[in-house]
Amino acid sequence: METETSAGVESRTARNDARSEKTAGSSYTVYRVHCPDCGHSKECNNRADAATRQRKTPCPNCDRMMGVTELQRPGDSAEFRLASQAVAAAIDAQRSVSGDDVPSVNAILEAMGRSPYGYPSDGGPTALTANQAARTLVEDGAL
Known part of the structure; x- marks a missing residue:
């Protein structure tokens, strides 16, 4: 299927190829819940999981409240x-x-x-x- 643009006709596969090239080198975010005292940490895939773990679960080693850190991981490098x-x-x-x-x-x-x-x-x-x-x-x- 082709679509008409101001620059001319562009195929759907060309748009998909451009999108995959754009996301191939992109990074993704990982959230780490960590204890400031003993260094215990757990990585979570999204912010909601990290916030829930931080609120509900104290550090298993020293029973302190843990903090959340946002980390950028490379996508394809x-x-x-x-x-x-x-x-x-x-x-x-x-x-x-x-x-x-x-x-x-x-x-x-x-x-x-x-x-x-x-x-x-x-x-x-x-x-x-x-x-x-x-x-x-x-x-x-x-x-």
């Missing part, structure tokens, strides 16, 4: 791809560990210096790979 690869590597490393004491994916990511979503944490990523982090957690018994 190198940082996003690296975060996705880190999470996938942590899942593979968890599956490769055998035995009763299997570390969680979040524990592996934390040992790698990454958030539960795979982004570098405040301290920055460590030099450990996912397999090394999983083995270290199993050997140290810090699950």
Whole structure:
């Protein structure tokens, strides 16, 4: 289907292609509910969830009221791809560990210096790979 514009005839697929190019590099917002004392945090996908969690749930570690921070995450960038690869590597490393004491994916990511979503944490990523982090957690018994 074609539409008439002041510049001439434009096809619907051309408009959709332009829209997808525009949103391909855009970022999205994540809301983090965090404790100012102990550093405990939880990420939420929308502001309403974060506000509800802040109002209804105190910090599980120190029983204080938590704050809300708005974070911008890249939509389709190198940082996003690296975060996705880190999470996938942590899942593979968890599956490769055998035995009763299997570390969680979040524990592996934390040992790698990454958030539960795979982004570098405040301290920055460590030099450990996912397999090394999983083995270290199993050997140290810090699950």
